[in-house]
Amino acid sequence: xxxxxxxxxxxIKNRRASFDYAISDTFTAGIVLTGTEIKSIRQGKASLxxxxxxxxxGEVWVKNMYIAEYFYGTYxxxxxxxxxxxxxxxxxxxxxxxxxxxxxxxxxxxxxxxxDRGYAKLVIGVARGKKExxxxxxxxxxxDRRELAxxxxx
Numbered sequence: 001x002x003x004x005x006x007x008x009x010x011x012i013k014n015r016r017a018s019f020d021y022a023i024s025d026t027f028t029a030g031i032v033l034t035g036t037e038i039k040s041i042r043q044g045k046a047s048l049x050x051x052x053x054x055x056x057x058g059e060v061w062v063k064n065m066y067i068a069e070y071f072y073g074t075y076x077x078x079x080x081x082x083x084x085x086x087x088x089x090x091x092x093x094x095x096x097x098x099x100x101x102x103x104x105x106x107x108x109x110x111x112x113x114x115x116d117r118g119y120a121k122l123v124i125g126v127a128r129g130k131k132e133x134x135x136x137x138x139x140x141x142x143x144d145r146r147e148l149a150x151x152x153x154x
Contacts, residue, residue, distance in 0.1 A: 014048035021127030030087035036070035053107035
């Protein structure tokens, strides 16, 4: 693959994450994938709905991430919702563990993308669940921004 070769823009977001959680810190991690998984991601056939991360034996894993089976895959095709290992250095894993050990904190995937070198990356965030009134406040702020944008367009 040449350095000038451009990859299709893949940017899969977890839209519910910013609505359901207050994100405090973010990290960018690589993902350990099998052969046909990266092909499905490049086609944009992945989802981060109901996905979360956990730390097990000093390793970070993403659970319940959906990557569709590759259409042209044979018996070598992957399973759609398997646990996938995330690639972070020890310092980042220590920081993640320290931040997520507090009560009410969890690690959620925010965005899946392919970087300019062709590797799949996952942006994860340390998040705290929002209360119902916090969600109402988020909806109000979003509606206010929308109204302001409409007023400026006129």
